[in-house]
Amino acid sequence: MARYDYQCSSCGNVQEESHLMSGPTEIIKCNKCKSKKMEKIISAPYVRFDGPGWQTNDSRGIAKPTGGSDMDSSGFR
Numbered sequence: 398m399a400r401y402d403y404q405c406s407s408c409g410n411v412q413e414e415s416h417l418m419s420g421p422t423e424i425i426k427c428n429k430c431k432s433k434k435m436e437k438i439i440s441a442p443y444v445r446f447d448g449p450g451w452q453t454n455d456s457r458g459i460a461k462p463t464g465g466s467d468m469d470s471s472g473f474r
C-alpha cells in the first residue's frame with residue numbers, strides 16, 4: 398500500500414489516495430468538483446520541480462529555474 402497526494406488541476410483541491418503498487422492504475426477523482434484531472438504530487442526529498450524551467454546540472458545537482466526567482470537571495474535551499 399502506498400500513499401500519494403493528488404492535486405486537482407481544476408479547483409486545486411489536494412487529497413490523499415492510497416492504493417496498491419501492483420494494482421492497475423486507478424482513476425482518481427476530485428472529491429470536490431469530480432474532475433479526473435488529478436496530478437500526483439511527488440514529495441521526493443532530493444528532487445525539486447520548480448515549474449517548466451527546471452533543469453538539473455550533473456556537476457552540482459542543483460536545479461536552477463531559468464525564470465526570475467529570488468529563492469537564492471532568500472537563503473531557502
Ligand SMILES: [Zn+2]
Nearest residue numbers: 405408427430
Ligand atoms: Zn477539483
